[in-house]
Amino acid sequence: MASMDVSLKEMMAIDGALGACVVDYGSGMALGVLGGSKELDLQVAAAGNTEVVKAKMRTMDTLGLKDAIEDILITLSTHYHIIRPMTGRGGKGLFLYLALDRGRANLALARHQLKVIEEKLEI
Template sequence: MASMDVSLKEMMAIDGATGAVVVDYNSGMALGALGGSKDFDLQIAAAGNTEVVKAKLRTMESLGLKAAIEDILITLTDQYHIIRPITGRGGKGLFLYLALDRGRANLALARHSLRGIEEKLEV
């Protein structure tokens, strides 16, 4: 099991990572964050992506879908944003958010790495 600080450091070690956050989607608050910049506020990203997760969960409920969200991918012209709900014990209501520089990142490898980090995270 890994602590939140260790998990955030592992997320930032993924090639192309520019920001990593553990978010409570009930409140929209970042519980921990690394990276970001003056032009990329991770607190704002955490709050905004909370709305993405809530909208997807509402839609799935309306459709009667029983599957769990593995991850949500947002592809921008110069970035990838990966949202991964935490499924382990104690992780209900939390998600990992990882922003990647598209020119330096390997999306498949980043998704694989994020899955492993999520599985080890102890909240």
């Protein structure tokens, strides 16, 4: 099992990583943040992505889907944004958020690495 600090460092070690955080989607608050920039305010991203997660969960509930979200991917012209709700013990109500530089990142590998990090993270 890994701590939040270790997991954030592992997320930032993924090729192309620009910023990473662990977010409580009940409150929209980032519990841990690493990276980011003036253009990528991770606190703002955490709050905004909370709304994305809540909207998707409401939609799944309305549709009667009994499935779990593995991750939500937002592609921009220069970035990938990956939102991964945590499923392990102690992670209920939390998600990982990783912003990547699209020109330097391997999306498939990043998704795989994020899954491994999520499975090891203990809150």
